[in-house]
Amino acid sequence: MSTLEIRNLQVSVNTDEGMVEILKGVDLTIESGQTHAIMGPNGSGKSTLAYSIAGHPKYTITGGTVTLDGADVLDMTVDERAKAGLFLAMQYPVEVPGVSVSNFLRTAATALRGEAPKLRTWVGEVKDAMEALNMDPAFATRNVNEGFSGGEKKRHEIMQLELLKPKMAILDETDSGLDVDALRIVSEGVNRAKAANNLGVILITHYTRILRYIKPDFVHVFANGRIVEQGGAELAEKLEASGYADYVSK
Amino acid sequence: MSVLTTNYLTPTGREEAWRFTPLKRLRGLHDGAAVQSDRESLITKGALPSGATFTRENLEPLSASDDVIIERVRGAVSSVAHLSIAANTELTEPIFLGRSAGGLDTAEFSRVRISLGTHAVATVIVENTTDTVLAEDLEIYLAPGSNLKFVTLQEFESKSVYTARHHAIVDKDATFKSITVTVGGDVVRILPTVAFKAPGASADLLGVYFATAGQFFEHRNHVDHAVPHAKSNVNYKGALAGKDAHTVWIGDVLIRAAAEGTDTYELNRNLLLSDGARADSVPNLEIETGEIIGAGHASTTGRFDDEQLFYLMSRGIAMADARRLVVRGFFNEIVTEIGNEEVQNRIMDRIDNELEKAARNG
Ligand SMILES: Nc1ncnc2c1ncn2[C@@H]1O[C@H](COP(=O)(O)OP(=O)(O)O)[C@@H](O)[C@H]1O
Ligand SMILES: [Mg+2]
Numbered sequence: 193m194s195t196l197e198i199r200n201l202q203v204s205v206n207t208d209e210g211m212v213e214i215l216k217g218v219d220l221t222i223e224s225g226q227t228h229a230i231m232g233p234n235g236s237g238k239s240t241l242a243y244s245i246a247g248h249p250k251y252t253i254t255g256g257t258v259t260l261d262g263a264d265v266l267d268m269t270v271d272e273r274a275k276a277g278l279f280l281a282m283q284y285p286v287e288v289p290g291v292s293v294s295n296f297l298r299t300a301a302t303a304l305r306g307e308a309p310k311l312r313t314w315v316g317e318v319k320d321a322m323e324a325l326n327m328d329p330a331f332a333t334r335n336v337n338e339g340f341s342g343g344e345k346k347r348h349e350i351m352q353l354e355l356l357k358p359k360m361a362i363l364d365e366t367d368s369g370l371d372v373d374a375l376r377i378v379s380e381g382v383n384r385a386k387a388a389n390n391l392g393v394i395l396i397t398h399y400t401r402i403l404r405y406i407k408p409d410f411v412h413v414f415a416n417g418r419i420v421e422q423g424g425a426e427l428a429e430k431l432e433a434s435g436y437a438d439y440v441s442k
Numbered sequence: 443m444s445v446l447t448t449n450y451l452t453p454t455g456r457e458e459a460w461r462f463t464p465l466k467r468l469r470g471l472h473d474g475a476a477v478q479s480d481r482e483s484l485i486t487k488g489a490l491p492s493g494a495t496f497t498r499e500n501l502e503p504l505s506a507s508d509d510v511i512i513e514r515v516r517g518a519v520s521s522v523a524h525l526s527i528a529a530n531t532e533l534t535e536p537i538f539l540g541r542s543a544g545g546l547d548t549a550e551f552s553r554v555r556i557s558l559g560t561h562a563v564a565t566v567i568v569e570n571t572t573d574t575v576l577a578e579d580l581e582i583y584l585a586p587g588s589n590l591k592f593v594t595l596q597e598f599e600s601k602s603v604y605t606a607r608h609h610a611i612v613d614k615d616a617t618f619k620s621i622t623v624t625v626g627g628d629v630v631r632i633l634p635t636v637a638f639k640a641p642g643a644s645a646d647l648l649g650v651y652f653a654t655a656g657q658f659f660e661h662r663n664h665v666d667h668a669v670p671h672a673k674s675n676v677n678y679k680g681a682l683a684g685k686d687a688h689t690v691w692i693g694d695v696l697i698r699a700a701a702e703g704t705d706t707y708e709l710n711r712n713l714l715l716s717d718g719a720r721a722d723s724v725p726n727l728e729i730e731t732g733e734i735i736g737a738g739h740a741s742t743t744g745r746f747d748d749e750q751l752f753y754l755m756s757r758g759i760a761m762a763d764a765r766r767l768v769v770r771g772f773f774n775e776i777v778t779e780i781g782n783e784e785v786q787n788r789i790m791d792r793i794d795n796e797l798e799k800a801a802r803n804g
Contacts, residue, residue, distance in 0.1 A: 274758035286753035290771025300757035
């Protein structure tokens with residue numbers, strides 16, 4: 193049982209016009225097995241929240257705390273956060289030229305597990321994970337995210353989620369750019385990871401359609417750098433009908 | 443041994459061709475102060491396949507060179523180490539040549555010839571190790587329809603001085619690919635050059651280099667499109683780490699008036715891994731005819747991509763390992779072209795070591 197606790201998180205980003213505050217005090221607590229949907233308009237700070245928890249160097253924490261089972265996440269390096277059990281499925285996964293998917297995955301698994309996975313079982317593990325997400329085995333030999341379509345990048349992110357077995361995952365708009373079939377396949381991957389590892393999930397999304405596949409326990413409306421409303425799954429239905437206009441104008 | 447006394451021009455450092463090179467560190471190769479050794483260090487490693495011969499003979503140069511060190515080499519040495527691949531010989535395994543005998547007190551002046559008969563196919567890998575002072579005039583002739591992959595590995599130790607011209611003459615429908623790897627030495631200055639002799643010829647000039655603190659590596663490509671319908675592609679990638687690491691890449695491509703239907707592209711990318719290192723990159727395209735298929739060049743010099751490092755680290759990979767992956771990935775595209783796992787792994791390991799060494803020394 194794990195708890196990710198975000199308290200009064202304030203984050204700024206360095207721009208040409210100086211430091212700009214983006215997160216203005218975010219509070220959120222996620223327990224293992226729970227799924228929290230964060231919904232909000234473009235530019236409201238959702239990715240900033242995701243990146244800040246993962247430790248992207250571009251963002252400066254100006255206040256608040258993030259802890260995982262009491263351990264200070266903000267004090268950890270990016271790789272230490274992953275080793276502590278955090279995972280970020282990125283909105284825009286990064287291309288790494290010349291590094292094959294199989295080399296990348298094995299290096300990551302070695303780092304997270306503390307020892308190189310046995311080659312025999314590992315090959316099978318990767319093959320199964322790829323098959324489960326309907327990915328062509330040829331992906332293993334391609335360079336990380338290089339020339340991947342939008343949908344392929346997202347599948348690759350969820351494949352990592354299944355292979356690397358974190359405690360808490362932040363999925364940043366994993367659903368955007370997916371057609372209906374891909375959305376279902378990717379959602380099933382998330383649900384498998386939830387079932388297998390009692391994963392806690394922060395599901396950042398624009399649209400309610402992914403919530404048909406991944407059932408949220410809580411829905412948070414995000415606007416202008418903070419959570420402005422919280423509720424259960426029914427809140428998503430309301431957003432579907434009325435949009436974010438009510439929240440943005442506030 | 444003899445001290446060279448002939449009247450050669452001595453570069454001052456103001457000449458375009460010498461403006462980057464630290465002449466003082468050339469151990470007298472450029473000004474005649476070097477004492478010529480009687481070393482003939484180039485040897486074949488392992489038995490030669492049938493169709494290939496390795497001999498020493500007196501040969502006239504195939505091409506003129508205005509490089510003053512090459513002139514000195516030609517003045518001093520008439521015996522040429524000659525690897526010859528007979529016409530229609532198709533070799534599936536690479537031929538390994540190498541230099542492992544060296545010395546810093548005297549300088550080896552060496553002339554080398556590699557010739558391929560018509561429709562011969564071969565891969566030649568030259569392994570340069572040890573600490574040495576070496577000036578090399580290496581000429582390659584590809585007869586019509588032949589195909590050569592020519593790999594040179596500069597894996598010298600830290601005090602070596604190596605200046606060389608690797609000049610390929612590529613005849614009708616012949617295919618030349620060179621892969622020039624420079625990861626060791628104090629001063630390395632190589633002129634990988636190509637002249638097309640007849641239409642249908644093509645050349646890929648690929649290279650990687652990794653310079654750490656104090657090292658100077660210079661690669662001056664020159665591609666002479668003097669005939670129609672030849673194709674060239676230049677792609678050199680370098681990384682630098684450490685104080686006063688200095689690399690120079692010059693990409694001269696000349697498309698003469700007669701060279702209709704030329705297709706050429708040249709690219710140089712440098713990765714600056716620390717402060718205090720300097721990468722000079724000078725593409726230079728001269729076009730004397732508009733009747734070409736394409737001609738372009740690009741040159742970039744950048745640092746580690748934060749987004750790449752973040753992505754890798756967010757999967758638990760430590761900073762040092764993430765950097766290593768990115769650097770390996772950067773070089774991978776060219777190193778895999780060597781096509782020999784053992785050599786590729788050795789070069790990648792060497793690059794890892796250089797990176798680690800640089801990280802240790804800040
Ligand atoms: N690196 C950055 N430089 C400048 N502005 C940024 C940067 N990152 C985010 N922002 C700004 O912060 C705000 C929130 O962005 P983001 O977190 O990406 O929103 P969302 O994911 O909700 O669409 C936007 O106004 C965006 O322009
Ligand atoms: Mg976003």
